[in-house]
Amino acid sequence: MIDELFAAAVANSGDLDDRWEPIKALHAHEDPAAVRAAAERRLVSEDPVVREAAVDVLAQVGGPDAPDRPERATLLLDRLAIETHPHVLAALATALMHLRDPRALESLIALAGHEHPLVRRGVVDGLSFEAEDDRAIDALIALSADPIAEIRDWATFTLGHLGYRTGPRVLDALAVRLHDEDRHTSAEALYALALRADPRAVARLLELLDDGWYDGLIDRALVALTIAFPDDGRLSAALAERWPNGVPDRVRRQVEDNLEQLEECARP
Structure with a gap:
């Protein structure tokens, strides 16, 4: 057999x-x-x-x-x-x-x-x-700039959602991918930066929303940035337009879980 x-x-x-x-x-x-x-x-x-x-x-x-x-x-x-x-x-x-x-x-x-x-x-x-090792991070940063979109996408995901690093090297590498020609790679970078309350994510999110592009990553980025920047009226307005009856529980729970994971990784 x-x-x-x-x-x-x-x-x-x-x-x-x-x-x-x-x-x-x-x-x-x-x-x-x-x-x-x-x-x-x-x-x-x-x-x-x-x-x-x-x-x-x-x-x-x-x-x-x-x-x-x-x-x-x-x-x-x-x-x-x-x-x-x-x-x-x-x-x-x-x-x-x-x-x-x-x-x-x-x-x-x-x-x-x-x-x-x-x-x-x-x-x-x-x-x-x-994904927490400095040598692995260096390699993943290089791969996040690969000519092949699928490789950039998965390297960006790994940097942003498996390692949970928040140092300047990782944040800057993710910020470069915010305007990636591959939209899914861009969205992965956006959500990773949103979880880290990086203000560079705000302008990119608003651009994507103005273009009428919504998907799960964009939705979660919107919630995470609204939590990070509660006084930004642009984000509050976008949230209300997206969900007039309130953020769905599944979306909010996923963002809260990811934020909790990020906090746990940041603890000494």
Whole structure:
């Protein structure tokens, strides 16, 4: 059954949903040791599609609390040192996010400037578990200016909502993205700065509202900035126009939860 699941993952490599169904089944298999052994054998395959499937399985087999996580991280770090195929490198970077092993940091930073965008996108995932480390922050700031919009978007999200840093480097990097040509990246930066009560977010928010653009991030930024700047009549008016009957409870709760997380991270 294990071999059949691996074969299905490889055969369906071009279809994300069909590929991940057997991989998830291997993650939850009743015999994780046997799955790990099968994945280790495939990790040295000459076929990069097979190696990629092996990496994805090793990332999460046995669940998040499996006791062999350090050993699997060692296997993947050893593979990372010799791997050249961009799809496998991207899978390795994302796998190291799941394994949360601090030994991965230097290797991930070394890949942050890789020529293939898929690898850089994986590095953003990999660095997300170290988003409070100064070296990871430097790499994420660089990735937030990537030529590829998806990479900028996720790097901006990671800087703003996983690390919860409030120092000038992070704030300035987020402020640069306020006017990103990709609107979702711009909105991620806007909400991150709104949570930190950065006044640079106010003007950008009002611009976006004037353009008639509303989405979940814009809504939450409006609430956060109204909390931060209660005497700004422009924000109060915008809030009343957006929700004449009051802010929905789910929106307010989400903003309050994010503000609480930010406060917790700021405590010594």
